[in-house]
Amino acid sequence: xxANVTSYxxxxxxxxxxxxxxxxxxxxxxxxxxxxxxxxxxxxxxxPAAPSGLTASALSTSQVNxxxxxxxxxxxxxxxERRLAASTVWSQIAQxxANVTSYxxSFLAANSPPTPxxxxxxxxxxxxxxxxxxxx
Numbered sequence: 001x002x003a004n005v006t007s008y009x010x011x012x013x014x015x016x017x018x019x020x021x022x023x024x025x026x027x028x029x030x031x032x033x034x035x036x037x038x039x040x041x042x043x044x045x046x047x048p049a050a051p052s053g054l055t056a057s058a059l060s061t062s063q064v065n066x067x068x069x070x071x072x073x074x075x076x077x078x079x080x081e082r083r084l085a086a087s088t089v090w091s092q093i094a095q096x097x098a099n100v101t102s103y104x105x106s107f108l109a110a111n112s113p114p115t116p117x118x119x120x121x122x123x124x125x126x127x128x129x130x131x132x133x134x135x136x
Contacts, residue, residue: 016044048072051101067102080105 001008013019018041025032049072057065066080080094080103094103 013042015042017042046074048075051078063104063106065102065104070099070101075099078103 010019010021018039021038021040023035051068052071053067053069055067057067059065068078070078075098077095077097078100079092080096081090082093082105083090093105096103
């Protein structure tokens with residue numbers, strides 16, 4: 001840093017990591033002794049805030065559209081889960097990108113129980129699921 005600068009902002013650090021800093025002055029003659037050491041730990045990443053205002057609209061016997069409010073600024077995406085009303089078992093049916101606030105679930109088979117996908121990405125396994133259709 002330049003002469004008479006008394007602060008420095010260190011960016012692009014790893015989360016939840018301890019760092020130790022020290023400073024010394026220098027000029028054409030040489031270096032000063034080091035300052036005291038200052039320790040700091042960067043915060044752990046925050047869990048995203050939960051979405052709210054989820055609504056489901058049945059457009060037909062084979063399509064349901066979902067919309068929600070994105071209340072976080074740090075999500076990697078949204079995982080969409082579904083269960084039959086008479087069941088307590090949830091299954092992930094889709095995954096959409098960050099900032100996406102709607103999803104269309106098409107080709108629903110009447111009274112078809114949800115089947116878990118084969119991976120954490122949207123991996124439809126039955127006739128009632130289609131790949132995610134992100135809408136903004």
